[in-house]
Amino acid sequence: MIYAYRIIVSGIVQGVGFRPFIYRIAHKSGVKGYVKNLGGSEVEILIQGSNENVSKFFSLLFQELPYPARLENIYVEETQPSDFSDFIIMKSDKIISKPSVIPPDFAVCDECLREVLDPKNPRRYRYAFNSCAYCGPRFSMMYRVPYDRENTSMNTFPLCEHCKREYYDPNDIRRFDAQGISCKLCGPKLYLESVNGERIEDEDLIRVAGKLLKEGYILAVKGIGGFHIAALATDDDTILRLRERKRRPNQPFAIMVQSIEVAKKYVHVSEFEETILRSPERPIILLKKREPYELSKYVSPGLDREGIFLFYTPLHYLLLDEIPEKLLIMTSGNIHGFPMCRSEDCVRSKLRGVVDFILYHDREIVNRVDDSVVRVSNGRLMMIRRGRGYAPHWIKIPIKLKNPVIAVGAELQNAGAIGFDDKVIMTQYIGDTDNYETLRELEDSLMFFLSAYNLRPKIVIADKNPAYQSTYLAEKLADKFSARLIQVQHHYAHVISAAIDNGYTEGVGIAIDGIGYGDDGNGWGGEIIQFNLNEYKRTHHLEYVPYIGGDLNAIYPGRMLILFLSKILSKDEILEIYKRKNLFLKNGEKELKALLNITKEKKYLKTSSLGRVLDAVAAYLNICNYRTYEGEPAMKLEAVARGGKLLDLEIPIVNEEIKTSKIFQWLIEVEGKYSINDIAFTVQYELGRALIKTALKSNPKRVFVSGGAAVNEYILKGIMDNSEGIEIITPKRVPAGDGGIALGQVGFISFIEDGV
Structure with a gap:
């Protein structure tokens, strides 16, 4: 008897060799029928055969699944047998049945790299763009779904006869029906030019580029999702020149290495961290430096962690191979506040004066995708930036949405999202949307996903802060789609994010970050929130302190120190500390007196921000007096705490407030008695202890911790060490x-x- 089944598979099933895989197991099992991509980027399979044939097919489906593929849903229905004489791969359809994951970009696989390094493989030896069904760019080169070659920027590179044979050969496991394949004869080409457009001709441009880097030149290098700026990581003069040109005086640069062994010369790499480094996602991971540190001190000044990532394309590997140390600075190819360049024209216009030469190729980058950044804090993997390798993999949530929605996120470090059914598709990392070009990138990314999933949103969601440019975009989108505009309090969104990411919809949250617009009009940032998806209650918060001057307080940490000291000291006492510690204020003593006069009037905004507490402590300890990048004072304070011991400090809780002013009384008392490491460690650890102690007053089953400061190792340790057995979820x-x-x-x- 012949049985027939129609199967719809969703997950990561396009761009990973899934259809060729289905073709092979169909022939192994003896079933007839077809496999094809559907317009929603899911895959449809029709099989028919005997009960034994069909059973074997399903067994092989799970036993031999390609390693990059992820099956999230399988829908199976019995149907009537048809007149199939074979099993074939059919042309992609535009009918949408069930949505599926758009494939992210994958790092080059070991097999493809072996071909690149094999002199006996003339078509792919030293070929910078080698890829197969299991690796290479996907999302970054997609114009539209489904993932077929004609829908990507590979459509301008027709396959040569050799690649065609591989593409149509069902026995070629890695290249049969693999959309992104190419070789030297038919694929993208490399070019090397000065930033002024003077073309360099050579048979091996990668060797020439390596020579230029060794001579101290700075290069823009076109990768998968955008341009990097490449420079030596061992030469002080080169790095200082790069910092001056990029106007980036202190912000750390990421280091790309050729192997784990190279990384281990400079940083500590745990077994867990090594797994992350080697993964197909290949994120930048912040690793603790070895002492003494042998790279230039100007790579990441004042920090105890270095951002390290492994090469993820053949081009990167070959370029690193030209450098004796097998590593390079590979930082985002942008100027401060602007998106990373993804075209040569952008480099020539915006990076003129920053880079000397451009090493690029002629494959268009369709979707800009920055490198992902992660770290391990107190044993927890924490994501800092979600980009290449992870985006745009959807996130399934424990609720079902009745209508499609758009969420525009926050203002800084932005990523937006669309939501439908029980799925949220986060955009790749976008950046700071107070810049118009970045705001446009957010809008373009959201529109790409709406088109890919054929959605028309009924709701648009923004932050409550009326000054955010992302809120302006939300208003524009709500008008465009005749959708309802809703605004959500920043810290409530933080704790919900942690909850639904882990499958929960209620609990107690600790939201700790810089500044977010609070329900009372003040700047929140250190909150204990009891919540479900229907309502929330701010039960406790860090002590309110004056917040006079807005963003100036973040740029000049000494201002926040003065505002904290105004809670516990007289004007003369504060002036004495100002002079003794030589605090840096933009307008000196005049500014100090103006701040103190305003505090007396009691007419000012207040803040409960944990980030501003850390800034003020960093200023008091003379760790950072001027912020040149987001989070710098807190990051440097965390670095100083490494190796510190716990001292005696208790931060009291009075009514609904955690009295952070006590920290500054304590700092004055212990100054000169203990090491700065011990003091920095104690402050951060005890902040964590006070936060969890306060959260436990609500008798929670679990506590969710989120916000930018949640990645701080010592605060998180203070929370987890004192949780009294209650689960801490990040x-x-x-x-x-x-x-x-x-x-x-x-x-x-x-x-x-x-x-609605």
């Missing part, structure tokens, strides 16, 4: 910082949809 698939806000915004929507 985000796992999205950043704890503002890059995860959009997920929480989508989660908030579920309970109000009946009113």
Whole structure:
């Protein structure tokens, strides 16, 4: 008897050799029928055969699944047998049945790299763009779904006869029906030019580029999702020149290495961290430096961690091979505040004066995708930036949305999202949307996903801060789609994000970050929130202190120190500390007196921000007096705490406030008595202890910790060490910082949809 089944598979099933895999197991099992991509980027399979044939097919489906593929849903229905004489791969369809994951970009696999290094393989030896069904660019070169060659920027590179034979050979496991394949004869080409457009001709441009780098030149290098700026990581003069040109005086540069062994010369790599480094996602991971540190001190000044990542394309590997140390600075190819360049024209216009030469190729980057950044804090993997390798893999949530939604996220470190059914598709990392070009990138990315999933949103969600440019975009999108605009409090979105990322919809959250617009009009940032998806209650918060001057307080940490000291000291006492510690204020003593006069009037905004507490402590300890990049004072304070011991400090809880002013009384008392390491460690650890002690007053079953400061190792340690057996849950698939806000915004929507 012949049985027939129609199967719809969703997950990561396009761009990973899935259809060729189905073709092979169909022939192994003896079933007839077809496999094809559907317009929603899911895969449809029709099989027919005997009961034995069909059973074997399903067994092989799970036993031999390609390693990059991920099956999330399989829908099977019995149907009537048809007149099939064979099993074939059919042309992709435009009919949408069930949505599926758009494939992210994967690092080059070992097999492809072996071909690149094999002199006996003339078509692919030293070929910078080698890939197969299991590796290479996907999302970054897609114009539209489904993932077929004609829908990508590979459509301008027709396959040569050799690649065609591989593409149509069902026995070629890695290249049969693999959309992105190419070789020297038919694929993208490399070019090397000065930034002024003078073309360099050579048979091996990678060797020439390596020579230029060794001579101290700075290069823009076109990768998968955008341009990097490459420079020596061992030469002080080169790095200082790069910092001056990029106007980036202190912000750390990421280091790309050719192997784990190279990385281990400079940083500590645990077994867990090595697994992350080697993964197909290949993120930048912040690793603790070895002492003494042998790379230039100007790579990541004042920090105890270095951002390290392994090469993820053949081009990177070959370029690193030209450098004696087998490593290079590979930082984002942008100027401060602007998106990373993805075209040669952008480099020539915006990076003129920053780079000397451009090493590029002629394959278009369609979707800009920055490198992902992660770290391990107190044993937890924490995402800092979600980009290449992870985006745009969707996130399944424990609620079902009745209507499609757009969430525009926060303002800084932005990522937006669309939501439908029980899925949230986060955009790749976008950046700071207070810049117009970045805001446009956010809009373009959201529109790409709406088109890919054929959605028309009924709700648009934004942060409550009326000054955010992302809120302006939300208003524009709501008008465009005649959708309802809803605004969500920043820290509520943080804790919802942590909850639904882990499959929960209620609990107690600790939201700790810089500044977010609070329900009372003040700047929140150190909050204990009891919540479900219907409502929330701010039960406790860090002590309110004056917040006079807005963003100036973040740029000049000494201002926040003065504002904290105004809670506990007289004007003369504060002036004495100012002079003794030589605090840096933009307008000196005049500014100090103006701040203190305003505090007396009691007419000012207040803040409960944990980030501003850390800034003020960094200023008091003379660790950082001027912030040149987001989070610098807190990051340097965390670095100083490495190796510190716990001292005697208790931060009291009075009514609904955690009295952070006590920290500054204690700092004055212990100054000169203990090492700065011990003091820095104690402050951060005890902040964590106070936060969890306060959260436990609500008798929670579990506590969610989110916000930018949640990645701080010592605060997180203080929370986890003192949780009294209550489970501490942190985000796992999205950043704890503002890059995860959009997920929480989508989660908030579920309970109000009946009113739409």
